[in-house]
Amino acid sequence: MANEFLLSKWKLWYKSLDVNHDGKISIEDVVESRSKFSDLHHLEGAKADQVKENFSKWWDEFVFRGNQGEISLDEFIGALSNDFVKDKSKFKAEMTRCFNIFFDVIDTNKDRSISEDEFLIAFKAYGHENVALDTKFFRAYNPKDGLVSLREIVDSWIDFVTSEDSSKESIVKKAFEGGV
Ligand SMILES: [Ca+2]
Numbered sequence: 001m002a003n004e005f006l007l008s009k010w011k012l013w014y015k016s017l018d019v020n021h022d023g024k025i026s027i028e029d030v031v032e033s034r035s036k037f038s039d040l041h042h043l044e045g046a047k048a049d050q051v052k053e054n055f056s057k058w059w060d061e062f063v064f065r066g067n068q069g070e071i072s073l074d075e076f077i078g079a080l081s082n083d084f085v086k087d088k089s090k091f092k093a094e095m096t097r098c099f100n101i102f103f104d105v106i107d108t109n110k111d112r113s114i115s116e117d118e119f120l121i122a123f124k125a126y127g128h129e130n131v132a133l134d135t136k137f138f139r140a141y142n143p144k145d146g147l148v149s150l151r152e153i154v155d156s157w158i159d160f161v162t163s164e165d166s167s168k169e170s171i172v173k174k175a176f177e178g179g180v
């Protein structure tokens with residue numbers, strides 16, 4: 001069993017993926033996030049199709065985890081718990097892949113860093129509409145010249161979903177608890 005600290009972060013993660021705020025994660029959240037993301041980036045044609053495919057694949061593999069088009073909080077926590085308990089280093093490797101892929105999509109100009117614009121668009125697309133809170137979240141990474149390296153952001157998320165060490169400050173946890 002994962003400790004309370006990690007369980008509480010998985011709950012925050014689940015909530016953060018409920019794009020349409022109806023209390024559960026379903027295919028509707030996938031559809032809404034990918035279409036908002038494409039709209040906000042003004043993507044059309046092949047580029048929009050690519051994003052659609054990337055988003056769907058990511059949700060299927062890392063969120064639905066074998067469930068069909070809907071996953072409850074209990075199922076989500078149960079699936080993460082299982083994998084975590086079975087093999088922690090494999091779980092960490094899987095979560096590394098998860099956020100490498102996620103932020104690779106968010107980094108639309110492919111400069112291996114995340115700008116405030118890219119960050120705000122991503123969070124808006126995922127239903128986090130409070131721009132002031134999203135901006136505060138981004139700035140907690142102490143951007144240099146307006147940019148945060150992909151590595152730093154990805155590492156903060158891997159830590160968020162895998163670390164049982166409650167003594168370490170988590171930018172992601174703090175942001176979600178602050179209402180992002
Ligand atoms: Ca939902």
Ligand SMILES: [Ca+2]
Nearest residue numbers: 107111113114
């Ligand atoms: Ca970028």
